Amino acid sequence: MSSFSSYKANAAKLITIFDSPFYPDSLDEAKILYGSVIERFTELVEIAQSSTNLLEIITQEPDPIRIQLLRVFRRYVSPDTSVEMTKRKSKIPEIIAEFGVRFRPLEEVRRNLKSRPIPDEALMISLLEQSKRxxxxxxxxxxxxxxxxxxxxxxxxxxxxxxxxxxxxxxxxxxxxxxxxxxxxxxxxxxxxxxxxxxxxxxxxxxxxxxxxxxxxxxxxxxxxxxxxxxxxxxxxxxxxxxxxxxxxxxxxxxxxxxxxxxxxxxxxxxxxxxxxxxxxxxxxx
Structure with missing residues (x-):
């Protein structure tokens, strides 16, 4: 049997390439998947009393939108906390105690949200690419x-x-x-x-x-x-x-x-x- 090394001369012909979406074609899918998520995140930011309270409110949202809201929360409020870390509702008080001091203040989050275009295509594409990993x-x-x-x-x-x-x-x-x-x-x-x-x-x-x-x-x-x-x-x-x-x-x-x-x-x-x-x-x- 030939060794793996013996195939190197024709390596480019022997690999499999699974298709990736072209840009901006992927925007259509991103808008369908995440348009309503960003809209709901904006609504929750408006009713929240603080950034920690925002996380608590998101935790009460039903699945599967809760997980997607956590992805947006991570980008706007707390890059230190991964979505995996925040998935377990029972861990939220502990996360707030350990990382809450590093949350971006809610007023700054509101200003940043208002500064973004509607729809926020950059954020949607970022969320889509992460979901495809x-x-x-x-x-x-x-x-x-x-x-x-x-x-x-x-x-x-x-x-x-x-x-x-x-x-x-x-x-x-x-x-x-x-x-x-x-x-x-x-x-x-x-x-x-x-x-x-x-x-x-x-x-x-x-x-x-x-x-x-x-x-x-x-x-x-x-x-x-x-x-x-x-x-x-x-x-x-x-x-x-x-x-x-x-x-x-x-x-x-x-x-x-x-x-x-x-x-x-x-x-x-x-x-x-x-x-x-x-x-x-x-x-x-x-």
């Missing part, structure tokens, strides 16, 4: 699950979130695995013998320290899985499904090729376009 990664895993079920579904099973969802925790699916290690999917024989721990990543862009961190983290995953397989005599391998134009940047392609060499046959790296040629029963079973 991670979507290409979901598209990648969904495409792989569909391919795998069609190709191997009769004899093997794959578990994990097809798109968004909770990761496969290896300590929950592998006997004697102690660390709380997340993976994107686990492939097993029909008799539940685990064969492949899988990690998927779509890179639109990549470089610098993030690239270095990714390389080290992946090598650690390989080391842990191979050590586990050796200790417990399990035919377990590691599969990296990586795709996107980011693979063409910096040393990414070479870094993943080095992982295959390090894995000594127990590691495979593929893009979607390589699956038919590289991901085989021979590799799964040997």
């Amino acid at each position: 991670g979507q290409k990664g979901y598209d990648l895993t969904e495409a792989f699950f569909l391919w795998f079920d069609k190709t191997f579904g009769d004899n093997y099973k794959i578990q994990g979130p097809i798109r968004a969802g909770r990761d496969v925790m290896l300590n929950e699916v592998l006997d004697n695995w102690e660390q709380k290690t997340p993976a994107d999917f686990l492939i097993s024989r029909s008799n539940s013998t685990p064969l492949v721990v899988g990690f998927a990543r779509y890179d639109s862009d990549r470089g610098g320290s993030q690239e270095d961190d990714r390389t080290g983290g992946n090598r650690d995953k390989v080391t842990e899985v191979i050590q586990y397989a050796s200790n417990y005599n399990v035919p377990l391998k590691v599969f990296f499904l990586n795709d996107g134009p980011g693979l063409l940047l910096g040393s990414m392609w070479n870094d993943y090729a080095a992982l295959e060499i390090y894995g000594k046959g127990r590691v495979m790296v593929c893009t979607l376009k390589m699956l038919d040629e590289r991901f085989s029963i021979d590799w799964l079973e040997n």
